Amino acid sequence: MSDKAVLLANLGSPEAPEAGAVRSYLNQFLMDPYVIQLPWPLRRLIVSLFVLPRRPAQSAHAYASVWREDGSPLVALSQQLLAALQPQVNVPVALAMRYGQPSIESELLKLAQNPALREVLFIPLYPHYADSTVTTSVEEVKRVVLKHKLNIRIKVLEPFYQHPNYIQALVATAQPYMADKKYDHILFSYHGLPESHLKVADPTLKHCLQVANCCEQPSEAHASCYRHQVFKTTQHFVELAGLQEGEYSQAFQSRLGRNKWLEPSTENSLRELAAKGVKNLLVICPAFVTDCLETLEEIEMQGAELFKEAGGESLTLIPCLNSHPEWVKLLVSWCNDFTNILAAKNL
Numbered sequence: 001m002s003d004k005a006v007l008l009a010n011l012g013s014p015e016a017p018e019a020g021a022v023r024s025y026l027n028q029f030l031m032d033p034y035v036i037q038l039p040w041p042l043r044r045l046i047v048s049l050f051v052l053p054r055r056p057a058q059s060a061h062a063y064a065s066v067w068r069e070d071g072s073p074l075v076a077l078s079q080q081l082l083a084a085l086q087p088q089v090n091v092p093v094a095l096a097m098r099y100g101q102p103s104i105e106s107e108l109l110k111l112a113q114n115p116a117l118r119e120v121l122f123i124p125l126y127p128h129y130a131d132s133t134v135t136t137s138v139e140e141v142k143r144v145v146l147k148h149k150l151n152i153r154i155k156v157l158e159p160f161y162q163h164p165n166y167i168q169a170l171v172a173t174a175q176p177y178m179a180d181k182k183y184d185h186i187l188f189s190y191h192g193l194p195e196s197h198l199k200v201a202d203p204t205l206k207h208c209l210q211v212a213n214c215c216e217q218p219s220e221a222h223a224s225c226y227r228h229q230v231f232k233t234t235q236h237f238v239e240l241a242g243l244q245e246g247e248y249s250q251a252f253q254s255r256l257g258r259n260k261w262l263e264p265s266t267e268n269s270l271r272e273l274a275a276k277g278v279k280n281l282l283v284i285c286p287a288f289v290t291d292c293l294e295t296l297e298e299i300e301m302q303g304a305e306l307f308k309e310a311g312g313e314s315l316t317l318i319p320c321l322n323s324h325p326e327w328v329k330l331l332v333s334w335c336n337d338f339t340n341i342l343a344a345k346n347l
């Protein structure tokens, strides 16, 4: 029996595309202090008064429009990825969700049933650092290890936003869509973040959004700056794919609440691109490695409708990496050689 194992973690989905299931999912998700970064009483008040009364029904409707026979796209596609990986990996691999099922706790405990287990490589399935995705997942792993007194070392894979093979996998996924020269612009649409999250994650407390062109100036803050990291992903993609200035732009989607979020918003960018005369638009969403509600409903359905209403002709979503062979190859290399991964830190 191997003394090593791998645990992949994605965000998670509701159990069903129904208001009740979405309510308990949203409650778990948004009561996470790494997601709504406010003291508990204020967070409880906001979630209970402004989110839970109406959003579950709206989101359930959105989920229903993308739901598959085998469940939510995010969970089903993550399971397909696991199925593609496991036969090529020499150690057990498990898949968990930060919210909903299968939980990080249940999957870590299953792995720990192996008495020989001493080391787990934890792979948060996010290319870019954010407290609301990476930190919360790592903290949940720590909580489970402490609660159950598990005698295992945890190694966490660092954000891979500019790993050459991740960029190569993105370009390989996009290539068939780009080869069809009918498109006239590519929009890189990343999940948004409240600006306050960048400031909280800045270890210097004086760089992110405080220095002019902060994300382009050298700084130790980049190691935890989501905005810097997504710029880098776009830049490396553009270089590898040979895109020219003016052929692409970048925006942030999926806002929630009234705080200031990263700019520009995907919605405004879609309107502006249509107004500038872009007719056939490709959209790629590199912050998501798996297609989910935010790509399939927000971009491919709602985004396409908005773009056409604003004068565009077609919006084509480039799929996420999902189980693309280049992405599977990269994950297999990490899983099989994780004692030698440089970009991983021990908890």
Ligand SMILES: C=CC1=C(C)c2cc3[nH]c(cc4nc(cc5[nH]c(cc1n2)c(C)c5CCC(=O)O)C(CCC(=O)O)=C4C)c(C)c3C=C
Pocket (backbone or CB within 6 Å): 011, 012, 013, 014, 026, 034, 035, 036, 055, 059, 072, 074, 126, 130, 132, 133, 191, 192, 193, 194, 197, 254, 256, 287, 288, 291, 292, 293, 294
């Ligand atoms: C890709 C990285 C993600 C970041 C960063 C992120 C931050 C973030 N998200 C919310 C609020 C919501 N996100 C929702 C769905 C959702 N978010 C991500 C990824 C990131 N979120 C994914 C992959 C998904 C899809 C889940 C699925 O089941 O397909 C939702 C739920 C859906 C809805 O009601 O809109 C909310 C709410 C915040 C507040 C935030 C940063 C603070």
Ligand SMILES: [Fe+2]
Pocket (backbone or CB within 6 Å): 207, 208, 209, 214, 215, 221, 222, 225, 227, 228
């Ligand atoms: Fe920054």
Ligand SMILES: [Fe+2]
Pocket (backbone or CB within 6 Å): 191, 254
């Ligand atoms: Fe989100």
